[in-house]
Amino acid sequence: MTNQGTSALIERIEATAAKYPNQKSAIIPALHLAQEHFGWLPPEAFEAVAEALDTTPAFAQSVASFYDMFHLQPIGKHLIEVCTNVACALNGAGAVLEEFEQQLGVHAGESSTDGQYTLRTVECLGGCGTAPTVAVNNRYREFFERSQVKPLLQELKATPAGWTEGEGQV
Numbered sequence: 001m002t003n004q005g006t007s008a009l010i011e012r013i014e015a016t017a018a019k020y021p022n023q024k025s026a027i028i029p030a031l032h033l034a035q036e037h038f039g040w041l042p043p044e045a046f047e048a049v050a051e052a053l054d055t056t057p058a059f060a061q062s063v064a065s066f067y068d069m070f071h072l073q074p075i076g077k078h079l080i081e082v083c084t085n086v087a088c089a090l091n092g093a094g095a096v097l098e099e100f101e102q103q104l105g106v107h108a109g110e111s112s113t114d115g116q117y118t119l120r121t122v123e124c125l126g127g128c129g130t131a132p133t134v135a136v137n138n139r140y141r142e143f144f145e146r147s148q149v150k151p152l153l154q155e156l157k158a159t160p161a162g163w164t165e166g167e168g169q170v
């Protein structure tokens with residue numbers, strides 16, 4: 001069942017899928033569009049993707065669950081991802097993560113109670129040469145140091161729109 005909001009989403013997905021050789025091959029951009037629409041991927045998102053691509057919600061969910069970039073749970077207004085893979089770990093990612101946890105009062109994998117922040121660790125962001133690398137609302141902060149955590153959080157507090165999923169995609 002669709003409502004006016006999801007109808008518009010389905011139309012966007014269908015328009016994107018028309019650029020692909022077959023509908024299912026548009027599953028990744030379709031999931032991005034759905035995540036942009038809902039802020040995360042609730043069951044209604046998989047239903048909309050399935051309807052637009054003439055597949056099943058289970059297929060859409062199975063693809064989404066494979067990729068770290070898709071959120072199967074609600075996330076905060078600001079998404080902070082600290083890379084803890086080797087290059088970042090060797091350059092102080094542990095201290096950066098610890099500072100975020102202390103400042104936000106959450107552990108990695110959790111959201112702040114006010115719904116403003118989600119903190120999580122990620123595997124390599126592809127910014128090893130500028131480690132430690134932190135992705136904040138999908139934008140990289142390179143050579144990130146523990147001392148930069150507090151100023152960053154102050155900066156984000158003053159930022160009206162946080163999350164930028166979908167910018168430049170599809």
Ligand code: FES
Pocket residue numbers: 083084085086087088089123124125126127128129131132133
């Ligand atoms: S190891 Fe952190 S960006 Fe590659």
